Amino acid sequence: MQQSVAASVVPPSLVPTPTDTPNFTKRLANFDTLPAALDYAAKSETGFTFYSGRGVIEAVLPFRDLRDRAVDAALRLAGAGLKPGDRVALLAATTPEFLVLFFACQYVGVIPVPMPLPTAFGRREAYIEQIKGQMVSSGARMVFGPAEFLPLVREAAAATTLQFIGALDDVAAWTQSGADLHAAGTNDLSYIQYSSGSTRFPTGVMVTHAALMANSHAMNRYGVSNGPGQRATSWLPFFHDMGLVGFMLGALTSQTSVDYLATEDFARRPLTWLKIVSDNGSTVSYAPSFGYELCARRVATMSEGSLGLDLSKWRIAGIGGEMIKPNVMQAFAAAFKPYGFSEKAFCASYGLAECVLAVSFAGTNKGMVLDHVDKAGLEDHRAVAVSEAAPDARTFVSCGKIIPGHRVEIRGEGGEILGERQVGRVFVDGPSVMSGYFNDAAATEGALKDGWLDTGDLGYWIGDELVIVGRAKDMMIVNGRNVWPQDIEWTVEHIDGLRSGDSAAIVLVGNDGAEKPTVLVQCRLSDVSERNKLAAEVRTKIQEASGIQCDIILVPARSLPKTTSGKLARGRAKTMFMAGEIPRLDIAS
Amino acid sequence: MTTIGTEPSAQTVAALVEILGPFNKTGAELKPGTRFTEDLNFDSLVVMEFVAVVEDTFDISVPLNILPDVATIRDLAAAVDEIVAESKS
Incomplete structure (x- = not known):
């Protein structure tokens, strides 16, 4: 654009949204529904501003624009056959597109399900397993995300009955429904959040507008x-x-x-x-x-x-x-x-x-x-x-x-x-x-x-x-991530030479309050170098599957306590280990 | 999709090995086949810190979607070569 060359380095559209709106009264979330809240926010000049890692503004999304774009996309989602109560999974990138789709869902009563992005080296399988679990559990009919992640989504969706996988741009080409927006009730579901639960058994928290x-x-x-x-x-x-x-x-x-x-x-x-x-x-x-x-x-x-x-x-x-x-x-x-x-x-x-x-x-x-x-x-x-x-x-x-x-x-x-x-x-x-x-x-x-x-x-x-x-x-929280001990133990017990019940994933706490994820592993090996190898393999496999570093402690066979039904008594294993009742096998060379 | 699996340039591998030095807490030998997760114990926070150094060194932007496919120094070097080539074209 020719004007911007003469004007300023920062194009006028890329100025952060203001902090205050003149002659506007802030209402502190006293609305019945999310669409009502966005309709009111659209009367202000405030909104969201997106920065790059170098601190440069990449996009500005005033609430007014968010509402207009969300309503437009909402009618297209409805036009594509989505009905109130249907679920749509959204890869939750920090982008305007995620927000537009999240609110588009709100305006037609569709339930968005935010899903994570991959963040670690070489963990393709674990990531695919995670998003697949969430798509299956929520019964999502469509998935949207940034184009560069869609190949991973397609792989994860291979065995599901998804109707559509794509980006927000795809929606722009869809025909708008002639029907009205859906007026959600305050006790209707607004979104589902998978923030707890294990990878294999994800649990989605249901959140209503109220x-x-x-x-x-x-x-x-x-x-x-x-x-x-x-x-x-x-x-x-x-x-x-x-x-x-x-x-x-x-x-x-x-x-x-x-x-x-x-x-x-x-x-x-x-x-x-x-x-x-x-x-x-x-x-x-x-x-x-x-x-x-x-x-x-x-x-x-x-x-x-x-x-x-x-x-x-x-x-x-x-x-x-x-x-x-x-x-x-x-x-x-x-x-x-x-x-x-x-x-x-x-x-x-x-x-x-x-x-x-x-x-x-x-x-x-x-x-x-x-x-x-x-x-x-x-x-x-x-x-x-x-x-x-x-x-x-x-x-x-x-x-x-x-x-x-x-x-x-x-x-x-x-x-x-x-x-x-x-x-x-x-x-x-x-x-x-x-x-x-x-x-x-x-x-x-x-x-x-x-x-x-x-x-x-x-x-x-x-x-x-x-x-x-x-x-x-028993949940472990590592760098803000919830990690379920069952997932770690499942990984450990699928290593050659180990079986179900051979491990207990626990968190030990130091005097400074620092938490250290630790896995007790029953080991039948007597050779110290073989033990070393096993410990290293366990550590690696957990890294690959869960992306966390655990201390591995080898303990004698049959030393981990069981419940009466034969399941691992994880809490008791931790208490006994801390009390010195479970010995630690030597792995030093 | 990046063509991970193609042989990267020796220079890129050497440059990665050099900047990996301060991140090498396990003392593993740094060679093309060295794995970030298994050999260097990288967790997701370290990955991001390291990616920032890679980006500054090569003056590139490393997209997040390639991370799941990058297991070794060789993989990363191949990806860097490709990103550098794309940014010049």
Whole structure:
């Protein structure tokens, strides 16, 4: 275009959406449905801005344009025969196209199912297995994604009955339906999220419009105190609840501008995240501990103050998604203090996809509230406060107060309600709790008891503040990813010479709170070099299949405990190993 | 689709081996057949950090969709050769 040469380096269309809209009142997610929320957001000037890894704007999507494009695509989806209640899987790339399709589905009552992107070297089979599981479980009729990933989708879809695989561009050529848009009811399903469950048995959380709004409202009003002047930045993927709800749906339903950096670009250049926060004066951004860790590590190699960042407007530096590592957060705060970062901005929070996203927030301008407890007491289900310097102190971070309109109970092994500083299972009740897992009555029954959601997490109260200490269920969380021990054990037990019941995947916790995924493997070999080989093979196979690094510990044959029905007693295996009741076989050469 | 499996240029392999040095935590020998996951224990975060260095070194952009097919240094070198050739054409 000739004009742009004479005008400015940045074409006028590629300016970030504004933070505020003049003469416009923000409504904090008090809508009946997502289409109603987008219709209102379309009256503002706010929206989404997409940045490249080098911090250059690649696309701008004001809510107004998002609505127009979504309605247009919605009528074409309906024209292609999609009916309300049908499922459509979407590869959740950080792109305008994903958002257009997600909202196109909303306008015709179709249920979008966000799916992950591949991120690791050489894991083709594992990735294909994962998306295949989600497509089959959701019964998706169509799949959309960026063109470059479609060959992988086609491979995964080989054995399914999908009707169409393609990109948003394909939809543009379809004929629009002459019918009206579908008016969803507040209790209708809005989307399905596969964020928990194992690869082989995926469980899709069903989220209704009402649940989404309840959680988004609580989050915006009480969690981050949204209002005029607030702006967000995010690199969290749209296939996880923190990215999808926290920084997409939650922002859109309160007409708040968000600046996006794709997850893979953040991982390549983490400091671009902070540059965007600085350049646009972002006030809210979230990450799991490891996101802060990557930045602190990168900046350690640079001379102090050389980055030219201004992080002084960053009011809420949220932490969530995995166990919080206080020392990592403190290192980040120290590294970025010269750039105006305040450790008071840290806001710990707790949540899970089964409750849309959020359950509790530490609140604004408080920073991390640390609690030091006695390690031995924890094993006895008591969180006994000790001094930070005590030799056996474990440090936890308070996740704050429960969001209004919701209740949390901490229950003992017999189901009794526990009081302050007693460790038990965390149960949640309230309007955000899911109605169940899609097409999976057994998993739903396991998670919902009399309307209360069993989170599978262990925690305790300090007054009315919730502290999470770990998982009661066996799930392992590694760098923000949920990894199921069953998947790891299945991989291990398919290695030549090993059989079912030969392994137990557990997480061991160091004194600093660092979690180390560990696999106990029963070994019948007496030769040390053969043992070494086996351990190496187990480690490699887990890497290939699950993409995580585990410590491999060989234990004698028949040393792992079994339940009465002959299944692995994983929890007991962990307790026994920690107590030294299961010996470790020598693998040193 | 990249033509993984074709023989990459020796220069590209040598350049990759050099930048892999700081990422080699297992002490594995760095040769064309060295596998990122099995021999070097790369997890997805390390992969992305390493990809950033590759992109800066060759002044290219490495698309995410090739990662599942890249198992060895040879695979990556072939992919880099192809991306460099495409960006010149």
